[in-house]
Amino acid sequence: MKKFLTLLVLLLSVGYPFIVYFGLQNIDAKWLIPLLISILALRWYVSEQAEQRTIIVITLVILVCILTFSGYQFGLKFYPVMMNFSFFILFAGSLLTPTSIVEKFARLKEPDLPVEAKIYTRKVTMVWSVFFIFNGSIACFTALYASDETWMLYNGFIAYILMGVLGATEWVVRQRVVKA
Numbered sequence: 001m002k003k004f005l006t007l008l009v010l011l012l013s014v015g016y017p018f019i020v021y022f023g024l025q026n027i028d029a030k031w032l033i034p035l036l037i038s039i040l041a042l043r044w045y046v047s048e049q050a051e052q053r054t055i056i057v058i059t060l061v062i063l064v065c066i067l068t069f070s071g072y073q074f075g076l077k078f079y080p081v082m083m084n085f086s087f088f089i090l091f092a093g094s095l096l097t098p099t100s101i102v103e104k105f106a107r108l109k110e111p112d113l114p115v116e117a118k119i120y121t122r123k124v125t126m127v128w129s130v131f132f133i134f135n136g137s138i139a140c141f142t143a144l145y146a147s148d149e150t151w152m153l154y155n156g157f158i159a160y161i162l163m164g165v166l167g168a169t170e171w172v173v174r175q176r177v178v179k180a
Helices: 002-026 033-046 050-070 072-077 079-094 101-109 115-145 148-179
Strands: none
Touching: 002 033, 002 072, 002 079, 002 148, 033 050, 033 072, 050 072, 050 079, 072 079, 072 115, 079 101, 079 115, 101 115, 115 148
């Protein structure tokens, strides 16, 4: 059941900009808020790491503040900004600890990482932190100033392409680092 819910969360998260865009064209924004809260609740339920659950709670608190002071439509469009900000806090915050978040992920596959790998994972964590600031800034700009179509295109397509390119690039670099 948990695997099904994890897949559902993934599909809803990836499809979120499209759901919001088409939903805003046909219904009042306040009727989409339960969907957003459901996605966050499901994310919290399927998350097994305390850090991820903390990020979800922070996102929910920020969401409630935005909805209270800015309205439903803005709150819906600001969700990608909040997620990027939350991931930035998770990744950048881990740089203040002895073990970065990327190192934690790496240790799941290889518990005995050499010192060089620890240095490398800190650099990768920094790169992802910068990415989340960059991506979140563009998501914020699209939520504030762009048309709904541009918001959907960036947050529902381009952002995922950029994330994939960064992930693939990191994988290629890691293969070369491991061989060296």
